[in-house]
Every structure is written in C-alpha cells, then in structure tokens.
Amino acid sequence: MSDFNHLKMRRLDLTVLLIFAGLIRHGKASLVAQELGLTNSSISHALRRLREVFEDELFLRRPHGLEPTAFARSIEPAVQSALDALQSALVGPTAFDPGQSAAHIRLSAQDYEIATLVPALMARLHQSAPGITLSIQAHTKADALKALEAGDVDLALGFFPDRSSKHLSTVLFEESYLVTARADHPFLRDGPTLERYLAADHLLVSGDATMAGIVDQVLAAQGLKRRVVLSVPLFLPALAMLADSPMIATLPAALVRLHAARFQLSFTPPPITVRTFQVHALRHVRDEKNPMINWLVDELNGIRG
Known part of the structure; x- marks a missing residue:
C-alpha cells in the first residue's frame, strides 16, 4: 500500500465509515445523526472529510435528500464488508460445532x-x-x-x-505413583516394605537416558539409595519388560491402572512419599x-x- 493511501486511511475512522453507510442507507443526514447519536454538524464534518479522502462528491443534494454518486455506490460494498468484519471481531469467535467439524x-x-x-x-x-x-x-x-x-x-x-x-x-x-511388577514378584508377594523396595532391581523410564529420577531424589534426601539397572525412554515398553522380569518400576499411577492388567502386572503404592505432579x-x-x-x-x- 502506498504512503499516499496510508495518509488517506489515517483520516478515516469507524464513525466516518458508519456515517457513510448510514447515508447510503437512509439518504438523510438527520436520520443518520439520530441513529448514531450525533449532531447534524458532526455529520457535515464527516461528509466533508469523506469527500476529501475519496476525491468525489459522494452524495448529491436532491429535494428528497442525499443521492449517492456512482462512485459512492461502487465503494459501498467494500465499506460495508469492512464494517461487518469489525462487527464480527467485536462479537468474538462463532460457536464451534464439533458434530459438523472436519478440523x-x-x-x-x-x-x-x-x-x-x-x-x-x-x-x-x-x-x-x-x-x-x-x-x-x-x-x-x-x-x-x-x-x-x-x-x-x-x-x-x-x-x-x-x-x-x-x-x-x-x-x-x-x-501420583504406583510400584508395579509381575504378580509373583517378592516385593509384592512378601510385602511391599521399604527394605524390599531398596533391595530390588529397578527399571526407570527416562527420556534423556539418565539413571536417576524423582524417586532417587526422595531417597537421597533420606540418605537412601536404590539400584536402577535399566533406563528406557518409553512407558509401554517398560511395562512389557516387567512381565517376565525380576525388576520393579515406580511409574505414574494412571498409566499403571490403565495398562497393568494387559501385561499381567500387579501394583501397590510406593513405600516412600513421592510428590505428585x-x-x-x-x-x-x-x-x-x-x-x-x-x-x-x-x-x-x-x-x-
């Protein structure tokens, strides 16, 4: 857009465009003034500015009122479209119909x-x-x-x-977290004590291949340590590994409750307090x-x- 058009647009505002649309619709300045809550003088000033910006007379005085010029009629759809777009923006997004959506x-x-x-x-x-x-x-x-x-x-x-x-x-x-393992694992079969928890081999799920996680931080704060023997990056493969393994794993509770049965695993709360997330x-x-x-x-x- 040229600098010249930028200058023209800066002279327009919403009220001026509403007056233009009102004059097209009613053809009488007094009716537009009443509709918009403006004075007749404001309508006259706005019409003068419109004529200067568009370099056209826009409305001709006739005995019955103001008659739009051909140029005014030619730009009316674009002005109305701009007003409609702004109205839509003020109303906000339309309701979303999920049943009809192909998003x-x-x-x-x-x-x-x-x-x-x-x-x-x-x-x-x-x-x-x-x-x-x-x-x-x-x-x-x-x-x-x-x-x-x-x-x-x-x-x-x-x-x-x-x-x-x-x-x-x-x-x-x-x-929260649950400890899961095969159903006959000694940790579950003989009682999920802290002593048996620390003595077990642990499987850790870690996206960056580390050998320690939040559980290890909790244990370290108590001067304790477990033995992590395997770190894998994904949860479902970890569950699959536990089915025929001597390892146990401390995993997010929702995951364990949803998927333990399909891997023939049992579970219990951990013998330590681990923060939720x-x-x-x-x-x-x-x-x-x-x-x-x-x-x-x-x-x-x-x-x-």
Missing part, C-alpha cells in the same frame, strides 16, 4: 499422555465429533513450548513447570478465545471427570 487438530504429547489420555479422547471424539482428526508429535517439554509459539501444534499435553506468560494452562488432573493442557495465549481449542480442553477435562 484437524495437532497435539504435542509424549507416550505417557498418549497412553493415558488419547484413547479416551478418541472414544469421545468418535461419539461427538466424528469428522475431527488428530495428529500427535512427541516433543521434549522445551520443544513443545517452541511448537506452541510457532503455531506448529494447537495444544500441548504434559507436565510443564517452566511455562511462561505466553502460555495458558488448564490442569487436567493430579498424578500435574498434567496440563497448554495452549498459546493467542488461542485463549479459540472455540475449538476451548472445546477440546473441555473434552480432555471430561476424561478425568
């Missing part, structure tokens, strides 16, 4: 969220929003925040202690009023309701 929603989630939330979410979508599709990308926490910032994903699921003011968080649920649905602030994202968050909340 594709992009999530960021790791295997814990995929294994605990996504199956139930898909079951809900099958009933209430059969046209919606999902794709899921596995990100680190830092990369998930970057993906939200870049607009590469619509929603991120997980534990995000380092989120910023750019992100809006909804807590879906509070998660929150599972969040995280969106960028630009989507605060996005009706589709708000609906999706409500669906996720309903899973744990």
Whole structure:
C-alpha cells in the first residue's frame, strides 16, 4: 500500500465509515445523526472529510435528500464488508460445532499422555465429533513450548513447570505413583516394605537416558539409595519388560491402572512419599478465545471427570 493511501486511511475512522453507510442507507443526514447519536454538524464534518479522502462528491443534494454518486455506490460494498468484519471481531469467535467439524487438530504429547489420555479422547471424539482428526508429535517439554509459539501444534499435553506468560494452562488432573511388577514378584508377594523396595532391581523410564529420577531424589534426601539397572525412554515398553522380569518400576499411577492388567502386572503404592505432579493442557495465549481449542480442553477435562 502506498504512503499516499496510508495518509488517506489515517483520516478515516469507524464513525466516518458508519456515517457513510448510514447515508447510503437512509439518504438523510438527520436520520443518520439520530441513529448514531450525533449532531447534524458532526455529520457535515464527516461528509466533508469523506469527500476529501475519496476525491468525489459522494452524495448529491436532491429535494428528497442525499443521492449517492456512482462512485459512492461502487465503494459501498467494500465499506460495508469492512464494517461487518469489525462487527464480527467485536462479537468474538462463532460457536464451534464439533458434530459438523472436519478440523484437524495437532497435539504435542509424549507416550505417557498418549497412553493415558488419547484413547479416551478418541472414544469421545468418535461419539461427538466424528469428522475431527488428530495428529500427535512427541516433543521434549522445551520443544513443545517452541511448537506452541510457532503455531506448529494447537495444544500441548504434559507436565510443564517452566511455562511462561505466553502460555495458558488448564490442569487436567493430579498424578501420583504406583510400584508395579509381575504378580509373583517378592516385593509384592512378601510385602511391599521399604527394605524390599531398596533391595530390588529397578527399571526407570527416562527420556534423556539418565539413571536417576524423582524417586532417587526422595531417597537421597533420606540418605537412601536404590539400584536402577535399566533406563528406557518409553512407558509401554517398560511395562512389557516387567512381565517376565525380576525388576520393579515406580511409574505414574494412571498409566499403571490403565495398562497393568494387559501385561499381567500387579501394583501397590510406593513405600516412600513421592510428590505428585500435574498434567496440563497448554495452549498459546493467542488461542485463549479459540472455540475449538476451548472445546477440546473441555473434552480432555471430561476424561478425568
């Protein structure tokens, strides 16, 4: 757009455009003044500015009122379209109809969220929003925040202690831990004591291949230590390994409750107190009023309701 047009647009404002549309509609300055709560003098000043900006007379005085020129009639659809667009912005987003939507929603989630939330979410979508599709990308926490910032994903699921003011968080649920192992494991069979817990071989799930996690921090604070013999990056393979293994694992409770039976595992609360953590649905602030994202968050909340 040229600097000349910029200068012209700076001379226009919403009131001037409303007056133009009103004069097209009514053809009488007095009616427009009454409709907009303005004085006749304000209408005259606005009409003078419109004529200077558009370099056209725009409205000709006739015995019955003001008659739009051909130029005024030619630009009226564009002016009305601009007013309609602004009206829509002021009203806000329209309601989202999941039953009629064919939207594709992009999530960021790791295997814990995929294994605990996504199956139930898909079951809900099958009933209430059969046209919606999902794709899921596995990100680190830092990369998930970057993906939200870049607009590469619509929603991120997980534990995000380092989120910023750019992100809006909804807590879906509070998660704790359970110890799981094959049903005849001595730790479960003979009693889940702290002594047997420390004596067992432990399987750790760690995305960065470390050999220590939150449990080890809790134990270290008490001057205790367990023996981690294997670290793997994914939860479901970890559960599969435990079925025929002497190892035990301390894993998020929702995951264990949902999937232990299929791997013929049993479980019990840990003999130490491990802090809980929150599972969040995280969106960028630009989507605060996005009706589709708000609906999706409500669906996720309903899973744990």
